Amino acid sequence: MRIAVPNKGRLHDPSIDLLERAGLHLEGGADRKLYADTVDPDVTALFARAADIPEYVADGAAAVGITGLDQVRESGHDLVDLLDLEFGRCRLVVAAPEDGDIETVEDLAGGTVATEFPRITRDFFEERGIDAEVVEVTGATELTPHVDMADAIVDITSTGTTLRVNRLAEIEEVLASSVRLFARPDVVDDEKVQQLVTAFESVLAAEDRRYLMLNVPEDRLDAVRDVLPGMGGPTVMDVAGTDDVAVHAVVEERAVFGIINDLKAMGASDILVTEIERLVE
Numbered sequence: 001m002r003i004a005v006p007n008k009g010r011l012h013d014p015s016i017d018l019l020e021r022a023g024l025h026l027e028g029g030a031d032r033k034l035y036a037d038t039v040d041p042d043v044t045a046l047f048a049r050a051a052d053i054p055e056y057v058a059d060g061a062a063a064v065g066i067t068g069l070d071q072v073r074e075s076g077h078d079l080v081d082l083l084d085l086e087f088g089r090c091r092l093v094v095a096a097p098e099d100g101d102i103e104t105v106e107d108l109a110g111g112t113v114a115t116e117f118p119r120i121t122r123d124f125f126e127e128r129g130i131d132a133e134v135v136e137v138t139g140a141t142e143l144t145p146h147v148d149m150a151d152a153i154v155d156i157t158s159t160g161t162t163l164r165v166n167r168l169a170e171i172e173e174v175l176a177s178s179v180r181l182f183a184r185p186d187v188v189d190d191e192k193v194q195q196l197v198t199a200f201e202s203v204l205a206a207e208d209r210r211y212l213m214l215n216v217p218e219d220r221l222d223a224v225r226d227v228l229p230g231m232g233g234p235t236v237m238d239v240a241g242t243d244d245v246a247v248h249a250v251v252e253e254r255a256v257f258g259i260i261n262d263l264k265a266m267g268a269s270d271i272l273v274t275e276i277e278r279l280v281e
């Protein structure tokens, strides 16, 4: 099975990192290559531009691909969104000059909109029944309203800095995007594809959990159980030669601070918190 992976840009490093953490180590690294074998003899990585990945998958050059939802929507290809990989979060928005006349998308009837995403933009205005002309550009979209090329733009925003710096105000959201694992519909049930989904899911599930270990007098165990719901409850083991038990549990990362305070108050000792690499539920 071939998996298409962004070859450069902001999506490259987090994609490689995810493959590595999922245990699909790339043989010989990912630098400046078109292909790389992985530790799994049945899985090869193919490197392509984020914008081209939907095409590679739809054409059969790869079975699955890692890229932004915006890129798949813009391609028009009918791919299955298998898993949100939780990076590359951004929004496609309509934006217009802060001090101009355009305050709603309806104000763009008869106007011009510049974008790197012409398909998504056309679909958006068509659905809203607004007749706006769409001008395709390949970069520096934010400049176009200031040089009379367009009345508004449809572009990516994340922190909002680029819009602000260019004195543009968001008018409406067109699409919320993040990076996903996409597949061609005919390969969705393939065993390898499902194994890949499980491997990625296990990395994502581990990210916001921690493994907690502690010792506590056995007579406090019920109280400890109350603060450690865990996955199917904590694992409890005798500590030889003492009245203590050792308790191990998987907990939400954001709950760790509070749980440690509770456990200390219950007389727990030797509390250890460690990261989890992967968690297959």
Ligand SMILES: Nc1ncnc2c1ncn2[C@@H]1O[C@H](COP(=O)(O)OP(=O)(O)OP(=O)(O)O)[C@@H](O)[C@H]1O
Binding pocket: 008, 009, 010, 011, 049, 050, 051, 067, 068, 069, 070, 071, 088, 089, 090, 156, 157, 158, 159, 177, 178, 179
């Ligand atoms: N500011 C951002 N924050 C989060 N995600 C973003 C941002 N800009 C773009 N993305 C996501 O990353 C994808 C690829 O964008 P990026 O600009 O990194 O790729 P590129 O066009 O291949 O690289 P380059 O711009 O260097 O040519 C976009 O389609 C979108 O899904």
Ligand SMILES: O=P(O)(O)OC[C@H]1O[C@H](OP(=O)(O)OP(=O)(O)O)[C@H](O)[C@@H]1O
Binding pocket: 139, 140, 155, 156, 157, 158, 159, 160, 161, 162, 163
């Ligand atoms: O809301 P912000 O956090 O400012 O992010 C939005 C900007 O990020 C992207 O540009 P990128 O950094 O990829 O540069 P590029 O225009 O060269 O692709 C996008 O095209 C926006 O211009």
Ligand SMILES: [Mg+2]
Binding pocket: none
């Ligand atoms: Mg870019």
